[in-house]
Amino acid sequence: QVQLQESGPGLVKPSETLSLTCSVSGGSISGSYWSWIRQPPGKGLEWIGYIYYTGSTNYNPSLKSRVTMSVDTSKNQFSLNLRSVTAADTAVYYCARYTPIGSGGNYFDYWGQGTLVTVSS
């Protein structure tokens, strides 16, 4: 059973960089796609982007200028950096496995528990 666990600071100052890591257990990070999704308090879900284990990425254009994702296969981890944060970036951040369907499309089948990141001075 694949398990994901997010880690990182729960409080980030405005204009600084939000950095989170997702640790994968119960399976290898290799061979799969991995994604970040966020949810502002009381609101809906926003897809941030995905990274393949090789390092190739696809980001949401609304965040692309501020987002970098990376993967460390030796540690079975992948990471999110979001630069120049504002209060609007306050959200629960989830990591998830992003699985292609053979006939087309994809889904998020395994999720971390989520971590709340608050942007405030």
Added chain:
Amino acid sequence: DIQMTQSPSSLSASVGDRVTITCRASQNIRNYLNWYQQKPGKAPKLLIYAASSLQSGVPSRFSGSGSGTDFTLTISSLQPEDFATYYCQQSYSTPHTFGQGTKLEIK
């Protein structure tokens, strides 16, 4: 971006009721539509993928249908553990987008 619109935004129902939630896409997404259930303080859980395929371990009272722009999630007989918020999500193109959610509450 493809806009996903769910209706209703909230719904009150009783245990044993049959419930249907609708999701409409702003353009044709074929059958690239997934449904998730989210309980308070928890991560979303995949219920249905590719519009009508039941994820492993999900009870058979959940079903999905639709293609193109209009989709439905049906719960045939509500159980107490089904009271939650439900989201649709398109995987036809990036950026992947979610509906705004439908909160299912106990009547």
